[in-house]
Amino acid sequence: MRILVTGGAGYIGSHACAVLAGRGHETVIADSFVNSSPLVLDRLGGILGVAPICHRVDLRDRGAVASLFAGTRFDAVVHFAALKAVGESCARPLAYFDNNICGTIHLLQAMREAGVGRLVFSSSATVYGDPDSAPVREDAPLRVTNPYGRSKLVMEQLIEDLCERDPDFRAINLRYFNPVGAHPCGRIGEDPGGEPNNLMPYISQVAVGRRDCLAVYGGDWPTVDGTGVRDYIHVMDLARAHADALEFLLREERSATVNLGTGRGVSVLQLVKAFERASGRRIPYRIAERRAGDVAEVYADPVLAEALLGWRAELDVDAMCRDAWRWQRMNPHGYGFPEVDADGAE
Ligand code: NAD
Ligand code: WQD
Secondary structure: OOOEOOOOOOOHHHHHHHHHHHHHOEEEEEEOOOOOOOOOHHHHHHHHHOOEEEEEEEOHHHHEEEHHHHOOOOOOOEEEOOOOOOHHHHHHHHHHHHHHHHHHHHHHHHHHHHHEEEEEEEEEEEHHHOOOOOOOOOOOOOOOHHHEEEHHHHHHHHHHHHHHHHOEEEEEEEEEEEOOOOOOOOOOOOOOOOOOOOHHHHHHHHHHHOOOEEEEOOOOEEEEEEEEOOOOOHHHHHHHHHHHHHHHHHHHHHOOEEEEEOOOHHHHHHHHHHHHHHHOOOOOOEEEEEOOOOOEEOOEEEEHHHHHHOOOOOOOOOHHHHHHHHHHOOOOOOOOOOOOOOOOOO
């Protein structure tokens, strides 16, 4: 299949391009680079053995999105492009609605005009907010708690409405839990600008010496050890699910909404310990105040993903930490700086 990958230069999108190419698909990236570097493309080219095709396009530019489809016939779209920082979305809600929702509407319009009727959409477990219980099934109540989450829920609903009204349009909303890790070659990975918002990149930067100490947000949650519990999922498992979702859309005459997680909860301190084992480094931490908006425990019920897509997560927390550490050690300052080999030499 020839697949348009919006946001394909980003963290998850770049790994998905690698996996999709490995499954014999042709990928074309569209990215504005608002939260990624064009240097990703060189790294991806090294992995694929051929330079990826990429168009610098902002999905907010409706005309530019339409032109993407004018020159090329796509069989499907995988739509990663979005802004994703929860805190920033609270400070700039309209920017999030504009980028994420308006961008998605332009994409859906262009797909319809071009007669492209297969979509895989990056949604998030954030649509569940603070769930009543875990594991969380897809039919759990949806309660968004911030503008980023609102944008994801609205986009899911727009897509579901289109699927209902248009028999030629089918889509899968994939609700990711907590993606972490990196490609096993260590050449692509997560490169947050500034201070990381998320746990795994923060731990990695402490391990590599860029930060002194991890602040653990709360030691008195009602969990196994008092720290927050999440469902961390290896980005390579996640990427593989996109290839499986595309094949589902070709095979089946229906749409779906599916959780992507391992089904296992891991606490902050359990992840710290696993990272220490993988890296051989000590991760200093201190227990800090709870972070506003955090919840105690969230992990997926992954049964539907296996039933519909034939997909289940295969890589455990040790593999997630091993691969996150390899990426961090080979790229201590992320893209844009010389790579060092796995033994630490430039
Ligand atoms: P990312 O920021 O690394 O990648 C997103 C990519 O989209 C970036 O390359 C960015 O430049 C691009 N982009 C953003 N707005 C654009 C626009 N208007 N036009 C064109 N390109 C644009 O993020 P990621 O972690 O790879 O996330 C990918 C998707 O998965 C997002 O939709 C995100 O909301 C979703 N998601 C991520 C997580 C997570 O924890 N990483 C969890 C759940 C869902
Ligand atoms: C995990 C655990 C923190 C940082 C967020 C978004 C969500 C989704 C994924 C896109 C929690 C604790 C964290 C730190 C810590 N993104 N923590 N110290 O909050 O589950 O989800 O990213 O859709 O929308 O909300 O992930 O990695 O930020 O936190 O103690 O420096 O680590 O309290 O228990 P979260 P996270």
